[in-house]
Amino acid sequence: MFNGLLNQRTTVPQTQVDFEYDGPCMKTSVPGPRSQNVGAINFFCNYEESRGNYLVDVDGNRMLDVYTQISSIPIGYNHPALLKLMSNPNNLSTFVNRPALGILPPETFPDTLTDSLLSVAPSGMTRVQTMACGSCSNENAYKAMFIWYKNKERGHNTPSDEDVSTCMVNQAPGCPDLSIMSFMGAFHGRTLGCLATTHSKAIHKLDVPSFDWPIAPFPRLRYPLEQFTRENAQEEARCLEEVEDLIVKWRQKGKPVAGIVIEPIQAEGGDNHASPNFFRSLRNIARKHGCAFHVDEVQTGGGCTGKFWAHEHWGMDDPADIVSFSKKLLTGGYYHKDELQADKAYRIFNTWMGDPSKNLFLSEVLNVIRRESLLEEVARSGRALLNGLYELQVCIRKRATSFTIIYPSILTGRARGQGTFCAIDVCDDATRTSILLKARNKGILLGGCGERSIRFRPALIFKEYHVHLFLNIFNDILAKHK
Amino acid sequence: MFNGLLNQRTTVPQTQVDFEYDGPCMKTSVPGPRSQNVGAINFFCNYEESRGNYLVDVDGNRMLDVYTQISSIPIGYNHPALLKLMSNPNNLSTFVNRPALGILPPETFPDTLTDSLLSVAPSGMTRVQTMACGSCSNENAYKAMFIWYKNKERGHNTPSDEDVSTCMVNQAPGCPDLSIMSFMGAFHGRTLGCLATTHSKAIHKLDVPSFDWPIAPFPRLRYPLEQFTRENAQEEARCLEEVEDLIVKWRQKGKPVAGIVIEPIQAEGGDNHASPNFFRSLRNIARKHGCAFHVDEVQTGGGCTGKFWAHEHWGMDDPADIVSFSKKLLTGGYYHKDELQADKAYRIFNTWMGDPSKNLFLSEVLNVIRRESLLEEVARSGRALLNGLYELQVCIRKRATSFTIIYPSILTGRARGQGTFCAIDVCDDATRTSILLKARNKGILLGGCGERSIRFRPALIFKEYHVHLFLNIFNDILAKHK
Numbered sequence: 025m026f027n028g029l030l031n032q033r034t035t036v037p038q039t040q041v042d043f044e045y046d047g048p049c050m051k052t053s054v055p056g057p058r059s060q061n062v063g064a065i066n067f068f069c070n071y072e073e074s075r076g077n078y079l080v081d082v083d084g085n086r087m088l089d090v091y092t093q094i095s096s097i098p099i100g101y102n103h104p105a106l107l108k109l110m111s112n113p114n115n116l117s118t119f120v121n122r123p124a125l126g127i128l129p130p131e132t133f134p135d136t137l138t139d140s141l142l143s144v145a146p147s148g149m150t151r152v153q154t155m156a157c158g159s160c161s162n163e164n165a166y167k168a169m170f171i172w173y174k175n176k177e178r179g180h181n182t183p184s185d186e187d188v189s190t191c192m193v194n195q196a197p198g199c200p201d202l203s204i205m206s207f208m209g210a211f212h213g214r215t216l217g218c219l220a221t222t223h224s225k226a227i228h229k230l231d232v233p234s235f236d237w238p239i240a241p242f243p244r245l246r247y248p249l250e251q252f253t254r255e256n257a258q259e260e261a262r263c264l265e266e267v268e269d270l271i272v273k274w275r276q277k278g279k280p281v282a283g284i285v286i287e288p289i290q291a292e293g294g295d296n297h298a299s300p301n302f303f304r305s306l307r308n309i310a311r312k313h314g315c316a317f318h319v320d321e322v323q324t325g326g327g328c329t330g331k332f333w334a335h336e337h338w339g340m341d342d343p344a345d346i347v348s349f350s351k352k353l354l355t356g357g358y359y360h361k362d363e364l365q366a367d368k369a370y371r372i373f374n375t376w377m378g379d380p381s382k383n384l385f386l387s388e389v390l391n392v393i394r395r396e397s398l399l400e401e402v403a404r405s406g407r408a409l410l411n412g413l414y415e416l417q418v419c420i421r422k423r424a425t426s427f428t429i430i431y432p433s434i435l436t437g438r439a440r441g442q443g444t445f446c447a448i449d450v451c452d453d454a455t456r457t458s459i460l461l462k463a464r465n466k467g468i469l470l471g472g473c474g475e476r477s478i479r480f481r482p483a484l485i486f487k488e489y490h491v492h493l494f495l496n497i498f499n500d501i502l503a504k505h506k
Numbered sequence: 507m508f509n510g511l512l513n514q515r516t517t518v519p520q521t522q523v524d525f526e527y528d529g530p531c532m533k534t535s536v537p538g539p540r541s542q543n544v545g546a547i548n549f550f551c552n553y554e555e556s557r558g559n560y561l562v563d564v565d566g567n568r569m570l571d572v573y574t575q576i577s578s579i580p581i582g583y584n585h586p587a588l589l590k591l592m593s594n595p596n597n598l599s600t601f602v603n604r605p606a607l608g609i610l611p612p613e614t615f616p617d618t619l620t621d622s623l624l625s626v627a628p629s630g631m632t633r634v635q636t637m638a639c640g641s642c643s644n645e646n647a648y649k650a651m652f653i654w655y656k657n658k659e660r661g662h663n664t665p666s667d668e669d670v671s672t673c674m675v676n677q678a679p680g681c682p683d684l685s686i687m688s689f690m691g692a693f694h695g696r697t698l699g700c701l702a703t704t705h706s707k708a709i710h711k712l713d714v715p716s717f718d719w720p721i722a723p724f725p726r727l728r729y730p731l732e733q734f735t736r737e738n739a740q741e742e743a744r745c746l747e748e749v750e751d752l753i754v755k756w757r758q759k760g761k762p763v764a765g766i767v768i769e770p771i772q773a774e775g776g777d778n779h780a781s782p783n784f785f786r787s788l789r790n791i792a793r794k795h796g797c798a799f800h801v802d803e804v805q806t807g808g809g810c811t812g813k814f815w816a817h818e819h820w821g822m823d824d825p826a827d828i829v830s831f832s833k834k835l836l837t838g839g840y841y842h843k844d845e846l847q848a849d850k851a852y853r854i855f856n857t858w859m860g861d862p863s864k865n866l867f868l869s870e871v872l873n874v875i876r877r878e879s880l881l882e883e884v885a886r887s888g889r890a891l892l893n894g895l896y897e898l899q900v901c902i903r904k905r906a907t908s909f910t911i912i913y914p915s916i917l918t919g920r921a922r923g924q925g926t927f928c929a930i931d932v933c934d935d936a937t938r939t940s941i942l943l944k945a946r947n948k949g950i951l952l953g954g955c956g957e958r959s960i961r962f963r964p965a966l967i968f969k970e971y972h973v974h975l976f977l978n979i980f981n982d983i984l985a986k987h988k
Contacts, residue, residue, distance in 0.1 A: 058613075064851035068613045071603040072596075082613045093606040094857045106602045110592075114554075119601065119863075120588045121553040122836070124575040131540075131550045131564045156639045157858060163641075163697040167714055174713040183712055191711040192690075194702055199716035208674075214856055215645040216699030226670045226680070227852055231656040232649055233684050234676035235715060351857060354604070369546035370709055374696055375576045375833060376639060381601075 039401065041485045043104050044076025047493060048467025049086040056083030074101035077483055077490055079469060087464065088494060091471040095291075095323050095481035096351040098389045099398070103485075105388050118381045125154065125377040133380055140387040144332050146319075146359055148342045154357040154378030158322040158350030159213035162285070164372050165346045165358045166217050169283035169316040170202050171366050176314070180367070202282040203235065203274055205267070205315070207242040209293030209474075212285055212320050221285050224293040224474070238270040238281060242290055243298045247440045248414070260302040264309065271313045283316035283346075284309075288334035291323040294474020295447030297440055300338040307343065316364065318346040326352030327393060327484050330403035330443030337442060352484075354389065355382035398484040406443035408488045409480060412495040413439035413448050416502065434459070434502055436476075446480040447473065455505075462501045468494055521883065523967045525586050526558025529975060530949025531568040538565030556583035559965055559972055561951060569946065570976060573953040577773075577805050577963035578833040580871045581880070585967075587870050600863045607636065607859040615862055622869040626814050628801075628841055630824045636839040636860030640804040640832030641695035644767070646854050647828045647840045648699050651765035651798040652684050653848050658796070662849070684764040685717065685756055687749070687797070689724040691775030691956075694767055694802050703767050706775035706956070720752040720763060724772055725780045729922045730896070742784040746791065753795045765798035765828075766791075770816035773805040776956020777929030779922055782820040789825065798846065800828040808834030809875060809966050812885035812925030819924060834966075836871065837864035880966040888925035890970045891962060894977040895921035895930050898984065916941070916984055918958075928962040929955065937987075944983045950976055 055067035059082055073080040077100055079089040089097075099105075109115060123130060130136075141152045153168075155161040183198075191198025206212065206221035213219065214228055220235040222228055243260045246252035271281050286306065290296035310317040324334035326349070335343045345364050350356035355378050366372045393399065417435045438449040450456040456476050463470050473479040482490065537549035541564055555562040559582055561571040571579075581587075591597060605612060612618075623634045635650075637643040665680075673680025688694065688703035695701065696710055702717040704710055725742045728734035753763050768788065772778035792799040806816035808831070817825040827846050832838035837860050848854045875881065899917045920931040932938040938958055945952050955961040964972065 064608050064855060065611060066609045068615075069605065069610050071605065071612050072599045074599075074603065079610070093604070093610060096604070096606065096857055101603050102599060103602070107598055110598050110601055116589055116592050117554045117584060119592055120585070120867075121556065121583050122575070122578070123551065123553065124578065126546050127548045128551050128561070128575060129547060130553050133550075157642060157856065159645075159856060160639060160641060160697060166698070167696075170715065171713045187712060188708045191708050191713075191716075192705050193721055194711075194716035194718060198708070198712055199714060202713075202715050214649075215642060215697045216648070216702075217697055220676055220698075223674050226673050227850060229673040229676075230665055230669060230680055230853075231653045231673075231684075232681060233652065233717060234673075234681035236676060239675055368709060371712075373546060374639065374641060375578055385602075 039396075039487055041076040041100065041487065043102070044100065045078045045086055048078070048088050048497075050465065050467045051085050052083045054081060054083075054085055054087070054464050056081060056085060058082040071101065076100040076103075077486055085467070087467045087469045088490065089469045090480050090482045090486070090494060091469045092481055092483050094351070094471065095328065097483050098326055098352040098354070099392050100483045100485045103392065105392050106385055109384065109388050115384060118384055122376060122379060122381070124375055125380065126373050130380055133383075136380060136383045136387060140383045140390060141353070141355075141357065143390060146333055146335065146343060146347045147340065149347065149359040149361055151362065151365060152357055152359045153372060154355050154383070156376055156378055157356045158348070159215045159218050160374070161322070161348040161350055161356040161358050162212050162221075162320060163215055163217045165318055165348050165360070166204055166283065166285070168346065168358075168360060168364050168366060168372060169204070169318060170200075171371055172316060172364050173202060173280075173282035174200060175367055201279045203237040203279045205238045205240060205270060205274075205281045205284045207240050207286055207290070209242045209290045209296055210285070210287060211290070211292030212287075224290075236279065238274045240267045240270055242293070242296055243302060245297060247438045249297065249299070249440070256299065257301070260298060260305075264302065264305050267306065267309055268313070271309070271315065281313065281315045283318050285318040285320055287320050288324045288337070289329070289442065289445060291479065292473055294477045295440060295479055296474070297442070303335070303338045304340060307340065316345040318348065319344040320348050322348060322350045324445065325349045327399050327402055328352065328443050328445045328481065330399060330406055332399065334442065334445070354386045355379060393484060396485075401487060402443045402484055405482075405486050405488050405491050406441060406446065408491040409444055409446050410439060410441045412491060413441075413446060416495070416499060417448070434505055441480070444480060444482050444486055447477045450476050450478060452476055459501060459505065462505070463498065466497050466501060468497055521878075521969055523558040523582065523969065525584070526582065527560045527568055530560070530570050530979075532947065532949045533567050534565045536563060536565075536567055536569070536946050538563060538567060540564040553583065558582040558585075559968055567949070569949045569951045570972065571951045572962050572964045572968070572976060573951045574963055574965050576833070576953065577810065579965050580808055580834040580836070581874050582965045582967045585874065587874050588867055591866065591870050597866060600866055604858060604861060604863070606857055607862065608855050612862055615865075618862060618865045618869060622865045622872060623835070623839065625872060628815055628817065628825060628829045629822065631829065631841040631843055633844065633847060634839055634841045635854060636837050636865070638858055638860060639838045640830070641697040641700050642856070643804070643830040643832055643838040643840050644694045644703075644802060645697055645699045647800055647830050647842070648686055648765065648767070650828065650840075650842060650846050650848060650854060651686070651800060652682075653853055654798060654846050655684060655762075655764035656682060657849055683761045685719040685761045687720045687722060687752060687756075687763045687766045689722050689768055689772070691724045691772045691778055692767070692769060693772070693774030694769075706772075718761065720756045722749045722752055724775075724778055725784060727779060729920045731779065731781070731922070738781065739783070742780060742787075746784065746787050749788065749791055750795075753791070753797065763795065763797045765800050767800040767802055769802050770806045770819070771811070771924065771927060773961065774955055776959045777922060777961055778956070779924070785817070785820045786822060789822065798827040800830065801826040802830050804830060804832045806927065807831045809881050809884055810834065810925050810927045810963065812881060812888055814881065816924065816927075836868045837861060875966060878967075883969060884925045884966055887964075887968050887970050887973050888923060888928065890973040891926055891928050892921060892923045894973060895923075895928060898977070898981060899930070901981070916987055923962070926962060926964050926968055929959045932958050932960060934958055941983060941987065944987070945980065948979050948983060950979055
């Protein structure tokens with residue numbers, strides 16, 4: 025039934041991941057007897073035995089990992105290049121002596137930054153600030169935008185005595201009523217500042233005090249995007265209009281929008297896409313109204329969309345004022361334009377300010393990405409994956425329409441993606457849960473997002489043959505689903 | 507001139523740090539020619555050559571480190587036990603494969619937790635949540651307190667539809683108007699939630715939106731504490747009264763206090779101490795008013811006060827509902843009582859939830875602390891340090907009163923400390939800056955805190971002979987200060 029894909033499998037050029045296993049291998053259902061199931065824990069892992077795209081659990085089950093620790097493993101488990109780095113005695117000190125990077129950086133740190141983060145800096149940005157995780161990156165990016173906005177407002181003059189005294193007790197004007205605009209469905213982290221811009225699931229936000237900040241609608245597009253260009257353009261225009269209205273409204277409220285934060289693809293919120301044109305227009309609206317424009321690439325960054333940054337798909341020289349990252353970059357942080365640099369030392373600061381040992385790994389990850397042309401690989405695997413998902417949708421639907429009604433119509437025709445950053449929608453949440461569990465027991469690890477989406481977040485070494493292996497197993501699961 | 511101390515030096519039992527250098531060795535002024543001086547950066551370091559209590563910079567200057575990366579290096583640089591841990595091939599995988607700890611922990615993680623964090627759990631606490639840094643630890647601790655408070659308020663019933671829908675758009679009742687009480691002079695981090703409870707320096711807070719949360723006065727005590735017990739008790743009573751008034755006032759305002767957060771010694775805010783009795787009373791007030799009690803041990807924890815946790819000096823079986831940590835513990839996180847456990851998975855969550863490689867180091871640090879009885883060492887070094895600081899104060903004052911007026915009265919008689927967590931006050935900020943720079947050029951690294959304090963934050967392997975070495979050099983600096 026999967027002829028197109030099976031044919032492809034023998035004709036495309038294959039690149040292998042030579043340090044990994046040759047397929048899933050299941051010994052028990054998961055979680056198995058040796059995994060204790062507590063809270064959010066899925067199961068316990070044997071990271072020593074995990075290789076490449078395969079995660080091994082404590083019961084010896086070996087699963088093809090299409091979720092990669094919530095999209096945070098760039099080049100698979102136990103990559104030889106990273107193990108080799110660990111065996112170099114010159115690197116030991118970086119692991120053992122974690123510095124207060126903001127005041128006492130290692131001699132080699134500027135070079136490490138040049139080799140790692142700065143070598144993949146987004147267009148127009150030559151500055152980067154490292155942080156320990158994604159939330160801290162966004163929190164500090166927001167602070168950088170607030171500081172920038174207020175400095176602009178006071179004409180770069182010294183803050184008044186009133187500013188200084190009121191800020192100490194959390195009051196305006198020192199702690200001003202500024203806001204960050206975010207979008208419904210967004211996820212930017214869970215610390216209190218970030219959480220005020222996160223609107224993906226109630227469980228993240230319930231019971232936590234927040235800020236009265238504007239929330240714009242994110243376009244709800246129809247997929248495949250190419251088939252619905254006109255409807256989608258209308259929907260995007262509606263959202264952009266609302267963005268401008270909200271900026272004006274919040275200015276009138278006395279809570280001006282200092283910055284707008286957005287994901288290039290809303291991930292946690294359900295893999296919601298928007299067109300390059302939408303983002304270009306939004307960037308212009310931000311500029312027009314004097315708001316900083318912050319692109320959150322914590323989940324989209326690092327190559328999984330087939331470009332190193334998802335915003336590169338927009339084709340802009342000046343895509344953003346701030347780009348934050350974490351996950352696949354192994355260290356958190358944000359790039360920023362010169363003018364977003366805080367005017368004084370210690371305004372953006374904490375004890376660790378990141379972790380140089382993570383930059384060391386990142387340098388090596390970037391070497392592997394370049395040496396093995398992994399972005400091209402991702403683009404190729406991504407095409408195979410998305411085509412396979414399209415076929416599955418049609419396949420299942422065909423069955424439904426040809427009255428093979430013992431299989432319900434499970435997939436709802438919303439397959440979408442960029443690179444291997446793909447998703448499909450399932451008819452309802454219960455079916456999704458059931459499919460995710462069945463897939464896991466067949467040796468395929470997947471994750472959910474949004475209300476009824478399944479997200480694909482493989483490592484950058486997920487090749488076409490992994491795609492086919494996945495599609496064959498997944499097809500079986502769907503076919504047998506009752 | 508330092509006879510008392512010099513005598514001691516030859517009579518006390520000496521324990522050596524056998525992997526370190528025998529003293530400071532300065533080749534240039536600091537920052538030297540190879541250090542670029544940008545923003546907050548003090549100078550660039552050669553961590554490979556640093557050993558024990560000695561930090562070496564890129565120009566080959568070797569300094570006795572009494573600041574230890576803002577108090578975050580527990581057992582000195584390049585400790586052999588930590589280097590050995592790195593050379594164990596069984597540990598490599600933990601560094602190379604960072605998991606999403608909340609969902610896919612390594613098989614060994616429960617044991618690692620038992621060996622590390624849980625082996626030093628505060629009294630009454632059997633649960634710990636790891637996080638990546640101090641700010642994230644406090645942010646999540648605050649969330650845990652809000653969740654606990656609201657669950658209590660709604661009688662542990664399911665949240666209403668209105669709760670669920672309003673929280674998605676940052677509005678009450680889903681995002682309730684709850685508050686965290688903090689103290690003037692406090693420092694709890696710089697992300698937006700933490701920052702609303704930080705009140706140490708304007709530069710941290712200026713231009714960042716905040717919450718209208720109550721801020722109580724922290725006792726301003728006179729030192730040495732033993733000499734001013736009556737005045738200090740009065741001052742503490744005044745502050746405690748204000749705490750209760752504020753709790754009532756904020757409840758009436760509709761912003762009830764869900765939790766009270768406090769440092770056992772206000773560190774960044776100027777090494778402000780309070781008595782065990784103050785903290786015991788505060789803990790009781792929190793209980794009486796149904797507020798959670800959160801002790802922030804990010805800077806005080808890990809042994810530097812001569813006990814593993816500073817709150818142990820209060821002598822309580824039930825010192826807190828939450829104790830947060832980071833820095834010397836190498837991983838962030840917080841301990842909490844059972845009832846502060848969030849009622850559902852994913853309420854307290856993020857991608858990494860800490861970093862198991864840091865727990866691996868921590869296990870070994872704790873082994874070293876036990877094996878070498880470092881808490882007793884800290885208590886002994888701390889007594890020598892505080893006595894030395896008392897002598898210096900008197901010494902300088904004597905000179906001033908005996909009309910040797912070419913030396914001004916530099917120290918203001920406020921030497922204070924617990925273990926090696928000590929501080930002195932200098933007459934003014936400019937003098938402090940000058941003394942810190944002079945000390946650095948003589949091979950002694952110190953830090954400032956508050957408006958005019960110098961804080962001492964050596965590693966736990968700072969022995970009595972390091973104290974004497976420091977005191978001799980510091981005495982010279984003060985004597986020559988103009």
